[in-house]
Amino acid sequence: MRRVPVQLTAPLQQPPAAGNPGFLSAKMLASGSSGNCLLVRSATTTLLIDLGLPARTVAAFLESREIPPAAVEAILLSHEHTDHLVGLGTFARKYQVPVVAEAQTLAAARSAVGRLPARTLARGSTITLGDCEVSAFPVPHDAAAPAGFLIRSGGWTIAYCVDLGSADETLVEPLRQADLVVLEANHDYDALRAGPYTPSLKARILSPFGHLSNLEAGRLIAASASSRPRTVWLAHLSAVNNSPRLALRVVGGLLKREGVSGVRLETAARDRPSLHWSSHAVGWQLPLVV
Numbered sequence: 001m002r003r004v005p006v007q008l009t010a011p012l013q014q015p016p017a018a019g020n021p022g023f024l025s026a027k028m029l030a031s032g033s034s035g036n037c038l039l040v041r042s043a044t045t046t047l048l049i050d051l052g053l054p055a056r057t058v059a060a061f062l063e064s065r066e067i068p069p070a071a072v073e074a075i076l077l078s079h080e081h082t083d084h085l086v087g088l089g090t091f092a093r094k095y096q097v098p099v100v101a102e103a104q105t106l107a108a109a110r111s112a113v114g115r116l117p118a119r120t121l122a123r124g125s126t127i128t129l130g131d132c133e134v135s136a137f138p139v140p141h142d143a144a145a146p147a148g149f150l151i152r153s154g155g156w157t158i159a160y161c162v163d164l165g166s167a168d169e170t171l172v173e174p175l176r177q178a179d180l181v182v183l184e185a186n187h188d189y190d191a192l193r194a195g196p197y198t199p200s201l202k203a204r205i206l207s208p209f210g211h212l213s214n215l216e217a218g219r220l221i222a223a224s225a226s227s228r229p230r231t232v233w234l235a236h237l238s239a240v241n242n243s244p245r246l247a248l249r250v251v252g253g254l255l256k257r258e259g260v261s262g263v264r265l266e267t268a269a270r271d272r273p274s275l276h277w278s279s280h281a282v283g284w285q286l287p288l289v290v
């Protein structure tokens with residue numbers, strides 16, 4: 001993989017001074033059709049977004065980081081598809097961690113995984129969880145009430161936006177605010193069209209309520225670019241119709257053509273813990289595109 005540094009659009013930022021309470025970090029545990037889970041930590045609060053891995057796998061990962069699973073403040077659930085909730089019921093009940101989601105999503109999740117401790121978060125609303133402000137926004141996907149999330153703490157913002165079939169202007173503003181954007185780049189259009197999936201599955205993925213292509217993801221990143229450096233994680237990559245190299249080439253190429261710089265572009269692994277982002281490291285990493 002060839003990575004070419006691009007010109008910064010803003011001066012390198014200094015990390016917050018020691019003792020500055022402003023802190024936010026993210027760790028991707030898995031991202032794809034076989035499981036999704038993102039760990040977000042602020043100065044005082046631990047959140048999970050989606051729990052599409054076995055509960056014991058997530059608990060073991062947290063314990064390896066010396067995070068007691070019961071210390072998780074909440075699990076944000078984007079939608080009720082299996083790859084986002086397979087371990088949700090067991091984890092939430094065992095550790096008494098509330099699931100935060102739209103009412104319709106909670107109802108669908110309960111019918112899939114049973115009783116859940118829960119708090120409702122309507123799309124368009126914001127709640128406070130520990131020292132984090134969490135806002136939900138609608139995304140187009142074939143689920144009951146699919147949502148993306150903005151998590152703000154200590155002056156930093158993470159946007160989580162996976163499983164969406166199309167991108168319109170309503171998504172630009174939420175993503176523009178983020179220092180870290182986690183965005184679906186599910187498939188390469190040509191690879192999907194030429195690939196082995198059945199016509200009906202191809203039609204579902206390509207529909208406005210299916211999954212986002214590399215090119216669509218690139219256009220949304222370009223449209224939501226701001227003047228400050230940011231990190232973008234391309235997520236939920238298909239194992240059959242995409243590859244990290246292809247996603248980086250298509251999205252990176254589009255950003256270059258559009259004159260967008262100051263973006264550090266990375267791909268999340270499908271089935272193992274991979275990317276880590278910390279507000280403490282912002283400014284020390286040169287933005288890269290491919």
Ligand SMILES: [Zn+2]
Pocket residue numbers: 032033036081083084163236
């Ligand atoms: Zn999914």
Ligand SMILES: [Zn+2]
Pocket residue numbers: 079081141143163
């Ligand atoms: Zn889905």
